[in-house]
Amino acid sequence: MRVRVSIAARLLAVLAAGSLSLTACGSGSSTGGSSPAAGNELGLITPGTLTVCSDIPYPPFEFEKGGEYTGFDMDMIRTIADGLGLKTEIKDVGFDGLQSGASLAAGQCDLGASAITITEERKKNIGLSDPYYDSLQSLLVPADSAVKTKADLAGKKVGVQQGTTGEAYARKNLPSDAQILAYPSDAELFPALQSGNVDAVLQDYPVNLGHTEGGKYKIVEKYQTDEHYGFAVKKTGSEELLKAVNTQLAELKKNGKYQEIYDKYFTE
Numbered sequence: 001m002r003v004r005v006s007i008a009a010r011l012l013a014v015l016a017a018g019s020l021s022l023t024a025c026g027s028g029s030s031t032g033g034s035s036p037a038a039g040n041e042l043g044l045i046t047p048g049t050l051t052v053c054s055d056i057p058y059p060p061f062e063f064e065k066g067g068e069y070t071g072f073d074m075d076m077i078r079t080i081a082d083g084l085g086l087k088t089e090i091k092d093v094g095f096d097g098l099q100s101g102a103s104l105a106a107g108q109c110d111l112g113a114s115a116i117t118i119t120e121e122r123k124k125n126i127g128l129s130d131p132y133y134d135s136l137q138s139l140l141v142p143a144d145s146a147v148k149t150k151a152d153l154a155g156k157k158v159g160v161q162q163g164t165t166g167e168a169y170a171r172k173n174l175p176s177d178a179q180i181l182a183y184p185s186d187a188e189l190f191p192a193l194q195s196g197n198v199d200a201v202l203q204d205y206p207v208n209l210g211h212t213e214g215g216k217y218k219i220v221e222k223y224q225t226d227e228h229y230g231f232a233v234k235k236t237g238s239e240e241l242l243k244a245v246n247t248q249l250a251e252l253k254k255n256g257k258y259q260e261i262y263d264k265y266f267t268e
Contacts, residue, residue: 042084042241044110050081050088053109055095058186059210060265061115072206072265073113076132077231079257080248094184096163101125104234110241112232115204117165126235130246131228132258137169138205139221140193140212147200148220153178159189159198165227166203173223174202193217206266 040047054073057063062071069090081088097103098112099122117135118128141147147156154175160167162182170180181198183189190211192198201208211217233242252258 042110042244043237044086044241045107046089048087050077050084050086050111051091051109052077052088053091053093053098053103053112054114055098055185056090056092058095058115058207060206062113072133072261073115075261075264076252076258077111077113079252079261080245083248083251084244095161096184098232099126099163101232101235104232104238110233110238111245114232115207115229116232117227118230119165122232127233127238127242128230129232129242130249131230132249133229135225135227135229136205137166137202137223137225137227138208138219139223140201140203140208140217140219141199142193143216143218145199145218145220150174150202150221153200155179156199157181157197159183159192159201161185161189161203164203165225169223169225170202 045051054062054069056069058071060071061073062069064070069092074090078088091109093103093108095114098114099116101122103109104112104126112126115133115135116122116128118131122128139147139150139153147153150173155177157179158170158174159181160170160183162184167180167182170178174180181192183192186203186207189201189203193201193211201211205219205222208219212219231245233245249258252261
C-alpha cells in the first residue's frame, strides 16, 4: 500500500536535503572548494597538513634558524603546500632511513624533502617527484691544504655523508688507499674537517660552498655527476600526492616563484 506524504512532510524533506548539501559544500579548505585538502584525496597522515621528513641540518637546503626550519627545500615545500591549501609540519629524521624509504613506509611523514638525488636504485623503494634542482659534487679542504685534486687524496682521510651519492662517488672515484669516513649528516661531517679528523670533505657543492664563508676553507674541485634532486613519497599509495606535487612544481617554475626561491639561496 502506498503511503500518502503530506505537503508539510515533503517541505521538511526538501529543507533537510538542502541543509545536507550546504554542509558538504562547507567542509572544504578555506583556500578554495577545489583544494585537495577538502576530502584528504591525497591520503595524508593528518588531513589538511603535509607532514614532511628532512635530515637537518644540511644548509642551504634545510637548517634551523631562529627556532624554525628553513632553507631551499623548506621554502619550496611550504610554497607547494600553500598551493595545495595545506599546512606543513616538518620532522627531523636520519637521511639513511629517508632515502631508503623506511621513514615513509613507517608512516612518519607524507613526503621527504632533503636534497634527495634521483637514482634508479632509490626508485625501487620510494616514489620521486620531477627534478627540482641540479647538483654537483665538490671537494672541500682547509685553505692552507696541499690538496688540489682528488688524486692528492691518496693516503688521506675523506669525510662523506652516509648513504648519499657523494659517498658513492667517493668510493668509486678516489684513490684506492684513501680512507673514506661516513658521517650521519653535515652536522658531524664539517666539524670533523674543522678538528682535523678528516683531510677533506666530499659532498654536494652548495653545502660545501656555505663552508667557504670566512675564507678558512676552499673548494678545490667540482664533479659533474648529472645529479637531480626530487621530493620523495612512499612507493605505493601516494600516487595522487606525487601527481599534485609535480603539478605544483611545474606551476612554480612557470610563475617565477621557483626562481625567486632559488636566487635567495644560491649565490656565489
